[in-house]
Amino acid sequence: MRIMIVTDQYPPMVGGVPMATRGLAEDFANRGHQVWVLAPSYGPRDARRLEHKVRVYRFSSFEWPTYEGLRIPFLPFMPVRNLIKKSDPDIIHVHSPVVLGNIAQILAGGLRKPVIATNHYLPINMSRSLATDPLLGKPFNNISYSYLVHFYNRCEYVTAPTQTALNLLYKHGLRAPAKFISNGIDLKKFTPGPRDPEVLRRLNLPEDRPIILHVNRLSEEKRIDVLLNAVPKLKNKAHVALVSTGPAEQELRAMVERLGIDDRVSFLGFVRDGDLLPLRRSSALFTIPSEADLQSMATMEAMACRLPVIAANIHALPELVHHEENGFLFQPGNSEEMASYIDRLLEDEALRERMGEASLEIVSKHDRGQVLEQWEELYRRLAIEFKEAKERRQQLRMMRKYSGYLPPELQHMQRTRIRRTGNL
Structure with missing residues (x-):
C-alpha cells in the first residue's frame, strides 16, 4: 500500500507521539509498504530525505513559543498538495490535528483521498495551567475538545490508543466511525533480562541501591515533581533515575536541590537504546506520576522488561497498571501515597517478582x-x-x-x- 503519515511531532522531537509515529512509519516500510511522512523541519528551509526506507518531507517552520521542541510549519498548502498528487497515497493518516493535519485533511477532500486520524492529545497537553485552573479549566477543556472533535468528525475514520481515550472523544460528541488501536511495542526487542552492573557504572548510578526508573518528557504535566516529593518520604534509600529532557528540567533540578536529595536523584538526559534496555532490566520498578498520558509507551516498555509499575490513577494509565496485580495506582498528585507503594514494593522481592510477571502478561496484548x-x-x-x-x-x-x-x-x-x- 501507499501510506502517508502526517504529524506535527516527529523525531528529533522527544516524546511519545514522535516515537509512535516514527515506529509506525518504519515498521510499515519494513513490511514492504511505500511510506511518506510529512513533518515540520528544524530550520527555515524545506527538506526531504530517506530515513530507514521512509520518505520524510519536512516543511519550514518556527518553534512554538509555549512548548519547547514543537515546531509550527509555515502553511505549506501547495507543496503538500503537490506531494499528495505525486505520491497518490491509498490512505492519509493524520496524527496531529494542528497545522499539517488540517492542511492534509482540507486537501484530501478535493483530491479524493481517505483520511484516518489518531488522537494522542488531552487539553492538559496544550496547557496544564489552563486545564487545571479552578475557573478557566472547564471552559478551556470544553473548547479544546470542541476543536478536536470537530476535526475528527470530518475524517473518514478515527482511532485512539486506548478505550479511555476514545470514550473521552465520544463524551464530547465524536460521531465518525472509530475504534481504539494500541500504539504497540516491539516485544522481540523489549524483553526481560539479567541486571547489568556495567550500565549502572556507565551512567554513574549506584550499584548498591534499588533503582526507581522514570522515562518521560520533563514537562509540567508529567508531574515529575510528585515523584521528587516522594523521595524524602521513602524509608528505603532507593535512587531515582530520570531519563529524558524537557522544558521543566531546570525547575526540577532546583527542586532536587531544595529538597536536599541530590545524592538520591540522577538526571540522565537522553539515554541511547543500547543503554536504556539494560537500565530497565537493572531497575527495581518503574514509576509514572503523569496526568497527561492517553497511553504510555515508556510504561509498556518497562512492563515488557518485567517491571512492576506505580502510576497515577488517571486517564488511561489504569488500562496498563492494574492495582495490586502488576503494580499500584495512587491518587494523582499524592506523593505520600506514592512513597508508601514504592516502599512496599522495595521491601518485598517476591511481590516485585509476582507483579513483574503480571506486567508481562498484560503487555502481551500490545505486541x-x-x-x-x-x-x-x-x-x-x-x-x-x-x-x-x-x-x-x-x-x-x-x-x-x-x-x-x-x-x-x-x-x-x-x-x-x-x-x-x-x-x-
Missing part, C-alpha cells in the same frame, strides 16, 4: 506485530470502501448527465447521500 496487522486491515478496508464510493458517485453523475433520469433504487441512494453529506 507491535498484532497492532500493525490491525492497521493494515483498517487501511485496506477504508481504501476499498472509499474507492467504491467514489465509483458510485461517478456512475450517478454519468446517469444524471446522459439520461436525466435515475431508477428508484439509485434515487434512494442519492437522497440518502445528500442527507448524510449535504452534497452529491
Whole structure:
C-alpha cells in the first residue's frame, strides 16, 4: 500500500507521539509498504530525505513559543498538495490535528483521498495551567475538545490508543466511525533480562541501591515533581533515575536541590537504546506520576522488561497498571501515597517478582506485530470502501448527465447521500 503519515511531532522531537509515529512509519516500510511522512523541519528551509526506507518531507517552520521542541510549519498548502498528487497515497493518516493535519485533511477532500486520524492529545497537553485552573479549566477543556472533535468528525475514520481515550472523544460528541488501536511495542526487542552492573557504572548510578526508573518528557504535566516529593518520604534509600529532557528540567533540578536529595536523584538526559534496555532490566520498578498520558509507551516498555509499575490513577494509565496485580495506582498528585507503594514494593522481592510477571502478561496484548496487522486491515478496508464510493458517485453523475433520469433504487441512494453529506 501507499501510506502517508502526517504529524506535527516527529523525531528529533522527544516524546511519545514522535516515537509512535516514527515506529509506525518504519515498521510499515519494513513490511514492504511505500511510506511518506510529512513533518515540520528544524530550520527555515524545506527538506526531504530517506530515513530507514521512509520518505520524510519536512516543511519550514518556527518553534512554538509555549512548548519547547514543537515546531509550527509555515502553511505549506501547495507543496503538500503537490506531494499528495505525486505520491497518490491509498490512505492519509493524520496524527496531529494542528497545522499539517488540517492542511492534509482540507486537501484530501478535493483530491479524493481517505483520511484516518489518531488522537494522542488531552487539553492538559496544550496547557496544564489552563486545564487545571479552578475557573478557566472547564471552559478551556470544553473548547479544546470542541476543536478536536470537530476535526475528527470530518475524517473518514478515527482511532485512539486506548478505550479511555476514545470514550473521552465520544463524551464530547465524536460521531465518525472509530475504534481504539494500541500504539504497540516491539516485544522481540523489549524483553526481560539479567541486571547489568556495567550500565549502572556507565551512567554513574549506584550499584548498591534499588533503582526507581522514570522515562518521560520533563514537562509540567508529567508531574515529575510528585515523584521528587516522594523521595524524602521513602524509608528505603532507593535512587531515582530520570531519563529524558524537557522544558521543566531546570525547575526540577532546583527542586532536587531544595529538597536536599541530590545524592538520591540522577538526571540522565537522553539515554541511547543500547543503554536504556539494560537500565530497565537493572531497575527495581518503574514509576509514572503523569496526568497527561492517553497511553504510555515508556510504561509498556518497562512492563515488557518485567517491571512492576506505580502510576497515577488517571486517564488511561489504569488500562496498563492494574492495582495490586502488576503494580499500584495512587491518587494523582499524592506523593505520600506514592512513597508508601514504592516502599512496599522495595521491601518485598517476591511481590516485585509476582507483579513483574503480571506486567508481562498484560503487555502481551500490545505486541507491535498484532497492532500493525490491525492497521493494515483498517487501511485496506477504508481504501476499498472509499474507492467504491467514489465509483458510485461517478456512475450517478454519468446517469444524471446522459439520461436525466435515475431508477428508484439509485434515487434512494442519492437522497440518502445528500442527507448524510449535504452534497452529491
